[in-house]
Amino acid sequence: MAAKPARIHEFDDVVNHKSRDDCWLLIHGKVYNVTEFLEEHPGGDEVLLAATEKDATDDFEDVGHGKEARELMMKYYIGDIDPASVPSGRKYNPPVHTAKDPQYNAYLIKLLQLVLPLLIFGIAFAARTALKKE
Numbered sequence: 001m002a003a004k005p006a007r008i009h010e011f012d013d014v015v016n017h018k019s020r021d022d023c024w025l026l027i028h029g030k031v032y033n034v035t036e037f038l039e040e041h042p043g044g045d046e047v048l049l050a051a052t053e054k055d056a057t058d059d060f061e062d063v064g065h066g067k068e069a070r071e072l073m074m075k076y077y078i079g080d081i082d083p084a085s086v087p088s089g090r091k092y093n094p095p096v097h098t099a100k101d102p103q104y105n106a107y108l109i110k111l112l113q114l115v116l117p118l119l120i121f122g123i124a125f126a127a128r129t130a131l132k133k134e
Contacts, residue, residue: 007079011086018052020045025056029083032076055091 017024023035038045051059
């Protein structure tokens with residue numbers, strides 16, 4: 001079964017979800033409904049509420065969240081932000097591609113298709129040059 005396409009959210013809609021009863025965060029271009037997580041968050045709900053109404057990527061990264069936190073985020077993922085809806089002058093961090101992201105994997109494959117032949121050619125050239133000197 002194919003994966004369901006991500007819902008696209010407008011920035012103005014995301015920033016309106018800023019209360020204890022309805023809390024959304026924008027992190028790396030992705031939107032998370034963390035309302036159910038507010039009471040469980042180790043730093044307290046105030047930390048998450050303070051990260052609303054903006055791109056919270058820097059707040060998230062500055063704390064140094066580990067692998068477990070990043071995996072837990074997927075439970076609260078509700079879609080992506082429409083980058084065109086972010087007002088000019090507002091800080092916006094585009095999505096970071098990970099190894100689980102199909103676009104990231106396609107990028108790596110294209111990169112390897114370019115670099116691998118060059119690497120092989122370089123090794124062959126170095127070996128030929130070394131053999132000629134002997």
